[in-house]
Amino acid sequence: MAKIPQKIQIIPLGGLGEIGKNMTVVRYGDEIIVIDCGLMFPEDDMLGIDLVIPDITYLVENQDLIKAIVLTHGHEDHIGALPFVLRQINVPVVYGTRLTLGILESRLKEANVPTTNLKPVKPGDSIKTGFFQLGFIHVSHSIADAVGLYLTTPAGTIVHTGDFKLDHTPVDHKVTDFYKLAELGDQGVLVMLADSTNSERPGYTLSERSVGLTFDETFRNARERIIIATFSSNIHRIQQAVDTACRYKRKVAVLGRSMVNVVNIAIELGYLTVPEGVLIDIDEINNYPAASIVIVTTGSQGEPMSALTRMAMSDHRKVDITPGDTVIISATPIPGNEKLVSRTVDFLLRQGAEVVYEKASGVHVSGHASQEELKLMHNLIRPKFFIPVHGEYRHLKKHARLALDLGLPKENIFIAENGSILEFSQEKGCFAGKTTAGNVLVDGLGVGDVGNIVLRDRRQLSKDGILIVVVTMDKANGGVIAGPDIVSRGFVYVRESEQLIEDARDKISQALEKCELNHITEWAAIKSNIRDMLSKYLYERTRRRPMILPIIMEV
C-alpha cells in the first residue's frame, strides 16, 4: 500500500489575475476537492460572448479523483459554471449551505441538469470524505449564508476564507466565528487562501448595518415613492429595506426577474423575514398612496434590460418613474459599468426623480474585507504559507505585500496564476509546474466553440463592417459570367456612397481581367488578388478597413 502522502497540491483554475470564475483544486494523493465553480462576465473585447467559464481539462482528466465540489457562497462567480461543469463531469456530491444550494438548484433546473447530488451543510459542520475533513465556518459577505472552509488532511490544514468581510454588526446577527478561526490558527494551518478584492483599501469596510441607517434617513425625508435598486443576491440589504419600510409603514413590491426569484427562495428558506401583508404584487402599487410604497428592484448596475433601466427609459410595462420618486442606487458600479450607471442616473433625473447614488452617500458598503480585516484574518489563521486569491494582479500583489508586512517570509507567499500547481508540505512550499487553465467562452448554446478567430472577425466587423464581392465564373474556361456584384453591411451608408461602390466594382473588374490575362485561374489566387486590391483601394478612399469577402460561384 502506498505511503500516506505528506504533500498537498493546490491548483487554482480560475479567480487569479481576474475577478470572476473562481475555482480551486485541492489535491491530496489521489483525492481532489474542488472549491467553488464560478463564471466570469465577458471582457469588453469578447464580442457577443454571454459568459466565461473556467477550462476544466484538468478535472476532466482526473474526474475519478474528485470527492466533492464545495461551495463557499451563492454568487455567480462562485457557482455560475456548475450547470456547464456538471454536464461534462460526474461529481459524487456538491456541498453548500442551504441558500447557496437553493440558488444553485434554480440555475440547474433552468439548464436541465439533475439536482440530486446537492448536499446542504451548516456552519460548524465537519464532514469526512476520503482523507479530507471538510469544515465550514460562517463569514459575513454581501450574500447570506457564506462560509469559509478548512480542509484537514494528514499533510496539514488548508484554510480558504471564501469571500468575506469582518462585520461586527451583521444584519442577521451571525458574527464571524472568530473562535474557530483562532483555534485553527492555534492548531496550525499549512496554507491559507484569502480574498484579495479590497486589498488596496486601507482601514475597515463599513458594516452592512450602516446602510440601514442611511435607508432610515432617506425614508424619513422621502415624501413619495421610494425605489431601491440593489443586487438581487444581497438578502441582508433587502432585509434592511423591508425593515425600514415597515418602520415607515410602507408596502414593499419586488421588481425584476432575478430579484423576485432570489427573494422567493430566501423567504422560503428563512433567510428573509417579511411580516404578513407587507409584500404586495407590483400590479397593486397604484392601489396605495405614493408615500406608502417601496419598490425593490434590479438594475443597480445600469444593466440595459433590467427593471430600473427600463423604468428610467420609460420602457417598463408596469412601472413608470414619476416626479417626486426617490431612487436609491444601493450599489457601486462594478469596474466597467460606470457609464451604464451614470446613464441610468441621468435618465432618472430627467424624469424628475431624486436619485441617491454617490459613493459618499452611505447607501452601499462592500462585501469584501479591507486591509485591517485582512490583517486580522492573517493573524488569526497564522498560516505557514499564503496564496492571495480572488483578485486581479494588483490585488494579489497588494495582499501579498500585506502578508509580508505582517512577517510572513517572502518565499512562503505565492502570487500564482490560473493553472499553477503549488505543492506544500510542513517543510516546504513551491511552484511545481503548470496545468491547462484558461477561458472557455459561452455564446448562446455554444460552449467553447467561439475562440480567437471568431472574436477577431467580430472585432473587424464591428469596426468597419464587411464588403462582399460575388462573381459567377465559367467552370470550363474561367471567364466571368456574372458580377462582380458588391454587397456591404456596416461599412458605408450605401445610398450616399453609390459612387464609391461603382468605382470599387470597376476596380474589381480590372483585377479580374488582369487575372485572366496572366492566366491566374486558381480561385484562391483570384480571391487574394481581389482582397488585396480592394483593401488598399478602400483604405485610400475612406481610411476604413472593412472585412473583404470575395465569393466565387462556379457554373
Add this chain to the structure above:
Amino acid sequence: MAKIPQKIQIIPLGGLGEIGKNMTVVRYGDEIIVIDCGLMFPEDDMLGIDLVIPDITYLVENQDLIKAIVLTHGHEDHIGALPFVLRQINVPVVYGTRLTLGILESRLKEANVPTTNLKPVKPGDSIKTGFFQLGFIHVSHSIADAVGLYLTTPAGTIVHTGDFKLDHTPVDHKVTDFYKLAELGDQGVLVMLADSTNSERPGYTLSERSVGLTFDETFRNARERIIIATFSSNIHRIQQAVDTACRYKRKVAVLGRSMVNVVNIAIELGYLTVPEGVLIDIDEINNYPAASIVIVTTGSQGEPMSALTRMAMSDHRKVDITPGDTVIISATPIPGNEKLVSRTVDFLLRQGAEVVYEKASGVHVSGHASQEELKLMHNLIRPKFFIPVHGEYRHLKKHARLALDLGLPKENIFIAENGSILEFSQEKGCFAGKTTAGNVLVDGLGVGDVGNIVLRDRRQLSKDGILIVVVTMDKANGGVIAGPDIVSRGFVYVRESEQLIEDARDKISQALEKCELNHITEWAAIKSNIRDMLSKYLYERTRRRPMILPIIMEV
C-alpha cells in the same frame, strides 16, 4: 434702420448632457459669436467611430452672421472639431490664447486646413467686433493659457467661465483674476454659463501644486528610473515633473507622439521651462544610470496604442519596463477608461515596476472647480440668469441646485439641451424654441455618413457575425443553377461546425424548392424566405442571431 435689439440668444450646440464637443452660439441681433468648437470621444456603442463632432446646421445656415469663433482653451473637447468646421463654413477670425492657437495650428496643418484666420489674444485683452465687446479673463485649468470670457452687448453682458478651477497656488503663478470677475459682477452680468464637471464634489479641488509635493516625495524614495504618465496637454504637470527631476538631478526624456508634440509647442511658446541639458532624447536614456532618468509619457488612460501601454505589454520599440522602475500614473481614469487603466497597472506590476496610481495617492488633481469654488464664482459674477454647461445631466442638475441654494430664483436657472434657444433680456429669460443639434460621427475620412443603420449593422455583426448565402439562378426559368453556398464570419468556428452548416444548406435548398413550387420568383421574396427560415433555424440550433445575407446571382 432696425432698433437696437434688447435680447440676446444663447444656443448651445454641444456640451450639454454630455462631456465633450463643447460649442455655444451667442447671438445678438444679426451677429453671432461661437464659443469653442470641440469634439467628443465616441460612446461604447458607436462602433468603429473615431470621434464625434457637433451638428453645425445652424451655423451653416447662418454663416454670414458669424463674427468670430472664440476659444477658451486648447483641450480637444473645445478645439477638436475646428478642422472639420472650418472646412464647412467661412469664419472671419478665430480668437484664442497663444498656446491654444499653437495646439490648434498643428491640428489644422495635419488636416490641411488653412491657418490664416487665427488671432492670438491675451488675458486682459478686450476686442470689439460688431456690437460685441469680447473680453478674456485668465483662469486656472489642467492646461495652461485657459481663459474665461465676457461678451458685452447693448442688451447685457454674458460671462462664460470656460473650464476652470480656483487654484490659489497655480504652478505658473498666474492666479485667477478675481478682481475682474468681481468687477463684472458689480457692473451687472445678465447671463453666466459655468463649468459643471465637478458640481457633484463637495469642498475644493486641490491645488495643482499639491501634485508637485507628491512628486517630490515619490522621487525621493525612488531608487531607479521614474516614469510619469500624464495628459500631454497638462503643461503644468509636466513642468512640475521637470522641476522635480532637476531637484533630484535627473534627466528627462519625453515619450509618445502627442506628448512630444505638445511639449515642443509649449517650450517654443514659453509655457514650459526646461533648463539647458535636462531634456534628453529617448534614445539616450540607456547612457545614464537608472537613478538619473525620468521619462514623461503618454498612456495615463491605458490607451491601447500609447507609449505606456506598449511598454507595459513589452511592445514598445525603444523602452522596456525594468524591475525597479517607479511608474506614476498622474491622472484618474476618465469614466469608461477604468478597466483600460487597471489592465495597464496589472501589466506594469507583472513587469516588476512599482506603480503609484491610486486616487488617494496625491499624484493627480482635477482641473475643474468643486462646489465651493463654483459657489465663489457665482457670488463674484452674481448673474441675473444662469445656464450650467459642460456636464452630463446630473452635473447640470447639481450645478443648478447649487445656484438655487445661493438664492437665484428657480425661473432664472436654465437646464438646457444642445439645440435649445434661450433668450435673455434685462426683464426676462426664457426658452424660445429649438434648433438642429446633435452628433455627427466621424469614421476614417467620412464625416456624417455613418448613421444609425450602419451602426445597427455593426452592432449585430459584432455580436453574432454574419452568414452569407449565395445562389446562382437562371434568369430565364428561375431555377437554381449553382449553390446555395454558405460563407460565414464571426458566427461559428467553421471547422467544428460543419454539420450545422450542412444542415443549414439543406434547409435553404428546401426553402428554394418551396419557392419554386409556389411560383415565387421575385427575388426579394425569395431572399426574405431564406432569411426568415434561416434566422429561426439558426436561433433554435445555436441561440445566436447572426446577420443573414442572401445574395442571388442571375445568369
